Amino acid sequence: xxxxxxxEFEELVLIMVAALAEEAYGAIxxxxxxxxxxxxxxxxAVHVTLYRLEDKGxxxxxxxxxxxxxxxxxxxxYTITSAGMAILKSMQExxxxxxxxxxxxxxxxx
Amino acid sequence: xxxxxxxxxxxxxxxxxxPPNWILCFxxxxxxxxxxxEIEGDLVQKFEGDVVRFGLKKAxxxxxxxxxxxxxxxxxxxxxxxxxxxxxxxANYFKTSIRHIGKSKVNFTFKLGGLTLAIFSFMATSIxxxxxxxxxxxxxxxxxxxxxxxxxxxxxQIEKYAITPVPIGEMLxxxxxxxxxxxxxxYANGSYLRFEDKVVECEGLIEADSSLFNVLxxxxxRGSDEALKRPNAIVLTETKAxxxxxxxxxxxxxxxxxxxxxxxxxxxVIENSSNSCFNFEAVIVSTVESRFSPSYINSPVEFLxxxxxxxxxFNKPFTDDLTPKIENMLDQFVSKKDxxxxxxxxxxxxxxxxxxxxxxxxxxxxxGNSAYVYAFSIMGILLLIIAGINHINLSIADFSTRARETxxxxxxxxxxxxxxxxxxxxxxxxxxxxxxxxxxxxxLLFPQINQLLDPNLRFTMLANSKLLLILFFGLxxxxxxxxxxxxxxxxxxxxxxxxxxxxSSYSSGLNQTLLLIQFSISAICIICTMMAGKxxxxxxxxxxxxxxxxxxxxxxxxxxxxxxxxxxxxxxxSIAGVDAVSNSSFRIGGGYWKxxxxxxxxxxxxxxxxxxxxxxxxxxKTLRIKVLKGRTFRADIPYDSGAAFVIxxxxxxxxxxxxxxxxxxxxxxEDEGKWDGxxxxxxxxxxxxxxxxxxxxxxxxxxxxxxxxxxxxYVRYEGEAQSIIKSIEELYNETLPxxxxxxxxxxxxxxxxxxxxxxxxxxxxxGTYLIALxxxxxxxxxxxxxxxxxxxxxxxxxxxxxTMFHIAHLHLSYFARLLLIASIISIPLAFWLVRSxxxxxxxRTDLTMSPFILSVGAMALLVIVSAGxxxxxxxxxxxxxxIKMG
Numbered sequence: 001x002x003x004x005x006x007x008e009f010e011e012l013v014l015i016m017v018a019a020l021a022e023e024a025y026g027a028i029x030x031x032x033x034x035x036x037x038x039x040x041x042x043x044x045a046v047h048v049t050l051y052r053l054e055d056k057g058x059x060x061x062x063x064x065x066x067x068x069x070x071x072x073x074x075x076x077x078y079t080i081t082s083a084g085m086a087i088l089k090s091m092q093e094x095x096x097x098x099x100x101x102x103x104x105x106x107x108x109x110x
Numbered sequence: 111x112x113x114x115x116x117x118x119x120x121x122x123x124x125x126x127x128x129p130p131n132w133i134l135c136f137x138x139x140x141x142x143x144x145x146x147x148e149i150e151g152d153l154v155q156k157f158e159g160d161v162v163r164f165g166l167k168k169a170x171x172x173x174x175x176x177x178x179x180x181x182x183x184x185x186x187x188x189x190x191x192x193x194x195x196x197x198x199x200x201a202n203y204f205k206t207s208i209r210h211i212g213k214s215k216v217n218f219t220f221k222l223g224g225l226t227l228a229i230f231s232f233m234a235t236s237i238x239x240x241x242x243x244x245x246x247x248x249x250x251x252x253x254x255x256x257x258x259x260x261x262x263x264x265x266x267q268i269e270k271y272a273i274t275p276v277p278i279g280e281m282l283x284x285x286x287x288x289x290x291x292x293x294x295x296x297y298a299n300g301s302y303l304r305f306e307d308k309v310v311e312c313e314g315l316i317e318a319d320s321s322l323f324n325v326l327x328x329x330x331x332r333g334s335d336e337a338l339k340r341p342n343a344i345v346l347t348e349t350k351a352x353x354x355x356x357x358x359x360x361x362x363x364x365x366x367x368x369x370x371x372x373x374x375x376x377x378x379v380i381e382n383s384s385n386s387c388f389n390f391e392a393v394i395v396s397t398v399e400s401r402f403s404p405s406y407i408n409s410p411v412e413f414l415x416x417x418x419x420x421x422x423x424f425n426k427p428f429t430d431d432l433t434p435k436i437e438n439m440l441d442q443f444v445s446k447k448d449x450x451x452x453x454x455x456x457x458x459x460x461x462x463x464x465x466x467x468x469x470x471x472x473x474x475x476x477x478g479n480s481a482y483v484y485a486f487s488i489m490g491i492l493l494l495i496i497a498g499i500n501h502i503n504l505s506i507a508d509f510s511t512r513a514r515e516t517x518x519x520x521x522x523x524x525x526x527x528x529x530x531x532x533x534x535x536x537x538x539x540x541x542x543x544x545x546x547x548x549x550x551x552x553x554l555l556f557p558q559i560n561q562l563l564d565p566n567l568r569f570t571m572l573a574n575s576k577l578l579l580i581l582f583f584g585l586x587x588x589x590x591x592x593x594x595x596x597x598x599x600x601x602x603x604x605x606x607x608x609x610x611x612x613x614s615s616y617s618s619g620l621n622q623t624l625l626l627i628q629f630s631i632s633a634i635c636i637i638c639t640m641m642a643g644k645x646x647x648x649x650x651x652x653x654x655x656x657x658x659x660x661x662x663x664x665x666x667x668x669x670x671x672x673x674x675x676x677x678x679x680x681x682x683x684s685i686a687g688v689d690a691v692s693n694s695s696f697r698i699g700g701g702y703w704k705x706x707x708x709x710x711x712x713x714x715x716x717x718x719x720x721x722x723x724x725x726x727x728x729x730x731k732t733l734r735i736k737v738l739k740g741r742t743f744r745a746d747i748p749y750d751s752g753a754a755f756v757i758x759x760x761x762x763x764x765x766x767x768x769x770x771x772x773x774x775x776x777x778x779x780e781d782e783g784k785w786d787g788x789x790x791x792x793x794x795x796x797x798x799x800x801x802x803x804x805x806x807x808x809x810x811x812x813x814x815x816x817x818x819x820x821x822x823x824y825v826r827y828e829g830e831a832q833s834i835i836k837s838i839e840e841l842y843n844e845t846l847p848x849x850x851x852x853x854x855x856x857x858x859x860x861x862x863x864x865x866x867x868x869x870x871x872x873x874x875x876x877g878t879y880l881i882a883l884x885x886x887x888x889x890x891x892x893x894x895x896x897x898x899x900x901x902x903x904x905x906x907x908x909x910x911x912x913t914m915f916h917i918a919h920l921h922l923s924y925f926a927r928l929l930l931i932a933s934i935i936s937i938p939l940a941f942w943l944v945r946s947x948x949x950x951x952x953x954r955t956d957l958t959m960s961p962f963i964l965s966v967g968a969m970a971l972l973v974i975v976s977a978g979x980x981x982x983x984x985x986x987x988x989x990x991x992x993i994k995m996g
Contacts, residue, residue, distance in 0.1 A: 008353065017818035026149070027153075027155040030152075030156070031156075031159075043152055043156055043176055044179040044184075044185070045179075047148075047152070047184075047185070048182065051188065052184070062150075069158060070152075070154050070155050070158075071154050073148075073150055073154065074148070075148065075152075076147075076148035094915065095161075105270065
């Protein structure tokens, strides 16, 4: 586990950034979370989380090109940094290792 | 037409729906610039999606919600980065301000001192005023509680009473469903409480229905609001309990009243009700019940005898639709015709209005003086306005001397809002500092304020949410106003001008207007205070009709036989130093019994209601009441008892008798001539009661031979009071063992009636002086400022041959013109104010011109002195220096 700890929502947003690769920006992340996880999230929560992740150095951002649909406003595209990738991986591993401790009987029984 | 509408359609189709503009402005306001584009973009994208999904209306609503959700610390706090570079500017503001204060210490002291004084006075008055207004608002649902007042026709005039006949309460409760509860209260005067062998005097003993605590709210220290539901229960206030028992853990103790025939059990101890119009020291349950009879209304004696104070709790505030119901109810008992003839009707006065309401007949409630409370509120606000104006004027003058600083700031790229911010911040800092100092002074001086205004005020009352809101609002406005004007002047002036001259030009129109307001307010305040002082002096100097010095009044308990009284009187007279003794029902502070009398008028006997006093033959000698005509009673004429009447001046005036001696007068014709005789004497009015009360028409007569006139024994003494009182006390204890002697010095009583008034007045006077002082400071420093500004002009004038007189004339005429206009505005206003205030008095001084002339004259003198000083200073300067400077 890395020194820095990130919360559940932060982790989700971070995964989304990683998954969407070069296409990750605020509105799409919220939309995708809504679609894929069936979880309605507020845009402002996503943005605040993105800024926090950026402060922690887990993601980078740059402005994308302007499109017509947003009234000409540019998107800010987020990309995951290697530190972000590392933290995601370590969290995933620790979760898997914890998961292994759960008695398998129950799993097969369900 | 056709073309227009198609263009319209195309326009709508082409233009994508846009989110509401105002909310975007809100977003722009709080969102950090570097995040704005992204956030806005994402929001708009979501909005566009929502329009397709939910329709325009809902999408707009959602958009607003979403934007508002961005107003959170995670976004807003990211603005910090922008503020950080400002810290240096702030430090610079602070430094220059401190330096400037160091350079202009006098100006700063005036500014701070004036503001602190004003804030201090404003806080003190707010505490006083809010306390006065909160009287009786502690009762639960106080908006539903009413006192029932009644009125009846007396001698052709409608008289209002604060009491109602006994059965009315029950009648209301039974016939009007909106009435939840009622309580009737009777005041029993001059009683004693006994516990074992301890006796204490209890002036505030009341008899009330057991529903007292259902209608009115009290806080219980011991016991509960069920306390009066038990027979023979007595409820004591904390003070009385401590006086009698030395503690408040006194439940179940047995107390007796007066001679000890009846015993009562203490069932509760309540807090002293200091903030109520309705004061008492002990309550017992009254058991009087009677059926309604018209004589309760048309006989003055029965009306006064059988009428308690009645409080009613409705289930909602009283509205006019209840009036017909109450009229119908009264119709069942007295026909409408009779009621109109007797002038009888009921009225409902909210309990919170009683304290400031007019003084009714038979009113026992503690009364406040709304005129003073209004005066205080107005004074508090005026003080703040004056201080604000002063502050504005001084700040403008002050900042003008800093024109060069402004110029440099502007050259270095200070933006307008930054300059305004600088001024506002400085003002804010100054206000905060004055608030802190004012609070400190208030805390330290609070004992004095208690003594001066009201002993029940507490410093902690300042922590009242409403009061704080008013205070905050007042100070906020003050800061904004006194900061705004200089800030505008400061920021709008031209850079080059700023840099070239030491002082910047400023709109003297604004200064003139402000000065005008200040002059007018000061003039009005001075005139009003002078007139009020004149009126109070007039009242204090008014003839009392008695000699109040060296006079004692003893309140006698009941159960005193006439024989015993005669012996007691004789023995009193034998005490060395006692000159005269009299026994009568003459109440020194007013409040007499009233009865029907038949008097001779143009040959007919006319019925009239008069106040009556029973007295022995020595009353006039003892009190030194002046006999104007005829004679007083004579003990050696047995016929006098019943047939001799003495009236006072007011009675003679009201009856229209030029020469009252020998006029026939009788009362109680059913006693067949027992009280039938003539007026034998006319005496001067006695006027010792509070300022607002009229002197009542009095008729005095001897008590019937074997009857005891009761109540009061007056003792006129000479020499050392203490030893005489001691002898009286010994005698009293011999005659009536077990009763403590209740006595009072008449001049002390008189002073206590007027002390409060004069103290409150002194505080008002102090406030006025403060207003005048602050204005004076303003005039003085503005005069100095203007003379500095015109220094160069004066120098040139001097070079061209102007004398110092010319310059002084020039300078003074500026102020004189303002003073003239201010007088024209303020004199009629003050005249109107003073006249309406004087109308509240029964006896008033004449409205003369002298205070008006005096106040204007005084202000003119002050202006001449303060402005003259500065013009003298500038006129004396070497003109070369003046022309060379800046």
